[in-house]
Amino acid sequence: MGNIFDILGPVMIGPSSSHTAGAARIGLIARQLFGRQPEKATVYLHGSFAATGKGHGTDKALIAGLLGMLPDDMRIPVSFDVAKEEGMEFTIENKDIKGAHPNTAQIVMEAEGVPTMKMQAHSIGGGRIKVCKLDGIDVNFSGETCTLIIRNIDEPGRIMDVSSALSKAEINIATMQVFRDKRGGCAVMVVETDQVIPKEAIEDLESKPGIIRVKFLDPNGVE
């Protein structure tokens, strides 16, 4: 269990911390990972999200998150209208995702000029979430701490490149996880750090060979 503000809090739009606040957070993390507001989003709801999502505003909360709204944003109930105003197309469908947590959403994000991204996450209660799949690769992170997500080619030396770049920027690594789809294929590194990673260090990483994409999630920054 977390701190006293997990007991008294969060401040959120009702009615459910798992189905509303958690859903908004899933949308928000998806947007942050995509790096911008998608032009088109396809959202799939699984399990309890599919069964009771409408009554809990899960659909509205997910779209709100994709529009950059926090879980306490008063515009969550009218997020569909906001999406229309801002020109974000979206569809929401129910889908049975085999073996997934009951409160799971899958989001496909598209925008011109950038690769399409697919993220799967679930809501674990109290407004907290876990991202469990990124572009088909299994991952596991919450986005509650500073998190660096790196897509790279699965080849020798890439992990060292990342750790030395962070070391150079005097960033301490709290946890590090590596995932890949197949040997020599696409890999994902999820690095949780104690400090905010400066822009220069991220640019340094992006310029390295074999690194495809770098995204940094700052828990205190909305974008």
Added chain:
Amino acid sequence: MSYQSMEEAQLRCKKDGIPFWKAVQIEDANERGVTLENSWKQMTGMWQSMLENLDAYEENLVSQSGMVGKDGGQMDVYRENEKPLCGDFMAKVMANALKMGCNNACMKRIVAAPTAGACGVLPAVLVTYYREYQVPEETMIEALYVAAGLGQIIANRAYLAGASGGCQAEIGSGSGMAAGAICHVRGGNSEVIANACAMALKNLMGLVCDPVAGLVEVPCVKRNVGGAVNALAAADMALAGITSKIPIDQVIDAMKDVGDKMDVTLRETGIGGVAGTPAGQAVAEKLGM
């Protein structure tokens, strides 16, 4: 490290000669590596949010299912025009509990305390008292620390989620937290706070989580009234010097034991309890759930 028991917290209070709320604040600052001022500021934010959220109630708004929304306004009209059985103050508490529960169901802003479904209990007790008796705001923020500290001990020994331990973990815990908090406002020490919380928890022990159609509406909104009224009754008993014969830590452990034995149909699955009645099933069917 947060307190694992009320006994441990009370020892700390005695050793350092500090009130319970202060012991909670100090631990919060230590745990999160923030200053006491920073912690206080954040708690003040929670209090102000509770005040604003309550005032945001709209008597004509109904939830998406149409089941709840107007209840708070109805209670106000009744209180103003009739003589409520429970008296004027308690009728205000009940109205405020309904308003917050309705706000939550109608997708308005709330403070989950300890959960979204139980968000009405604390504001119903604390905000109503604050406005009725013109208490200094600092006292109310101290009271929120008392509530949070009690909630944390419950979370550490048992749980706060209906899916884990039934409604006793949500409305029950909210009621225990509110009982302790209002005792602090009335000058009760940590013994009185512990007794009030223990009695409130015992009175709601075994309460199941049985939301109709899985929505946080029926019976959740009205259970906030039950939790708030129960909190005030427990607080009055404790302030009268009545003690819980079972110590609070053991009451919480018993609550955990009861929750563990609770059938899954009674833990936020929308299957058992009132959700399973013909009327409850009919609502679920109509909403396509």
